[in-house]
Amino acid sequence: MSAVPFSKISSPLNALLTAIGLLSVATLTTPDLAGETRLVVEAVLAAIWVVYVLQLSGTLLVRRRSRLSGGNAALVIDLLAVFVPMAAFLLIASRDWSLYCAVWLLKPMRDSTFFRLMAKVVANESRNLLGVTSVFGIVLFGAALAGYVIERDVQPDKFGSIPQAMWWAVVTLSTTGYGDEIPQSLAGRVLAGLVMMSGIGIFALWAGILATGFYEEVRRRDFVRNWQLVAAVPLFQKLGSAALIEIVRALRPRIVPAGAVICRKGDVGDQMFFIVEGRVSVATPDHPVELGTGSFFGEMALISGEPRSATVSAATEVSLLSLYAVDFQMLSSSSPEIAEIIRKTALERRGAIPKS
Template sequence: MSARPFLKITAPLNGLLAAVGLVTVAALTAREIGSTTRLSLELVLAAIWAVYVLQLVDTLIRRRATDDRGLTPELVIDLMAVVVPLIGFLLAGSPDQGLYCGIWLLKPLRHFTFFRMLGRVVARAAPNLVGVTSVFGIVLFGASLIAYLIERDVQPDKFGSIPLAMWWAVTTLSTTGYGDEIPMTFAGRVLAGLVMMSGIGIFALWAGILATGFFEEVRRQDFVRNWQLVAAVPLFQKLGSAAFVEIVRALRPRVVPAGAIICRKGEAGDQMFFIVEGRVSIQTPSPIPVELGPGSFFGEMALMTGEPRSATVSAVTEVSLLSLYSEDFQMLSSSNPEIADVIRRTAEERRGGAGQG
């Protein structure tokens, strides 16, 4: 186990190794490079492959330590990065051996949470995506069949069979239009116009399904994160489940770096803040500033009275905040009067003692 820190490869290093390896693979395809340069490039690939062997060992050690015997994407990528180039070295001819290292394109994916999100989005949207893909297949084959019937006698070299016509249908459906196959008859051109419009609609459906899926996934993640943040504020722990969901949706998370000004005296106040983590300093008429920590809130007086901010608040440390806007505060006041009463009483006490926000 003492060797594990050496075996551990960070995400940036993984991406750098993959980039160097792929550039080396591309360089090896150049015919004009000399034998010495080729040998040097092959040694670079061998060194990267050796590093990936160590990374595979690290993955297996970690899985053994946690008694994880499942086949994860991380393990599959690490195995392929080692096994596929080895097979290429053993079976392929010398000029093509390095091409098998192209599998390293997958290496950066093992660290990116985006691709995991993409997998979840595709999995959830699979029925709709399959439905649109089925429509695409139907339109593709139908257009190829009709184009074959219309154009086969006019252009037998390009539309002489359905497979030949299918290439034209693909380029037309995607609105690429390479121009290598063009209908010559009037009916064929009408068909081409209909296929183009169908293609625009199909690709718009694909894009819309994925965009909706990404929006819902991001909103779901934001909701879970906000839930965890709100649960850390003692004031909200007494809320019922329905009210808790409402406040989670109303509050907006915000992270402020140390030393930054959160709000200034004299500014219009349209929101108040709850501290999740960190500490803030409130500049009062007293020479000693007031500090607030996790679970406290500030800025409520300007929110409730509509008056300008009565104090300047800055971050002593990096602060994780939840902000509540005035319209959401009104909603909170009507649905949870006990929470609103606590905020109002605190505001009155602070108003009597010089105020905070």
């Protein structure tokens, strides 16, 4: 059996194998697990490990054949998934070897775009995150120090040292409030209230920085994708970067499956469409007309405000860019040559002027 196909195990399958493996690890920690059942569960772990060995072998073969240098994170995860459990099995003479299969927790991160996005966001926002973390550390130590000074004589068993008071500070600053360590003095309780309020602010800052970072990164990726789509339309290929930026902001991408109706005859239209990839079928009175990559349709709805003159459906899966009426007016101002081409094409299609 070739190991190469195993290098392309999908992310959902990786996640499923991880879930089964971790469930098996948890099951093996049950004290009264019967001997035969234990063997079956261990066999499941062994089978998953074999799949991961094949995946690692396939990954190495593919990298060797294509001489790839990227994807080092995926390779490291594959190596850990294979060699950590194997080393534990060979070196640890007890049932605890199965616990090392918990390294498979890393497997869902192997091909996940979300984790790569999160890593990029953290890298981009590292200075702000480190700044808030520094504030957290300062408040944490200051709270522990103040708690020690205020409560050490009242509760020497719980606040007898700064390290002991540090646990109370962590629980209070995170607003967890286990209740195992509670200030008894009035000053201590005032301090606890201030620490809790500080904790809410600090965690809100962390959340806000990450949320803003995710939004900016997703918007940046969408802009790059839309730029590539717009640049693929022949009508826009001769424009400068400034005009393209305006069009990218105005046009909105849309994927339509084959056979789906994009617009119907008689409907009121508020947008026109540019075809980036695929073909659409226009139901004309004589015979259907197909439009392909680089064409556009639905422009009469923006120019004259008339209802749709034909039903348009996707002959294949089609990638479209839609332009709304409000954005068309903006495009007419910033790129009059584009708007003129659209108007001329609309008139030609109506037969108002002969095609040249």
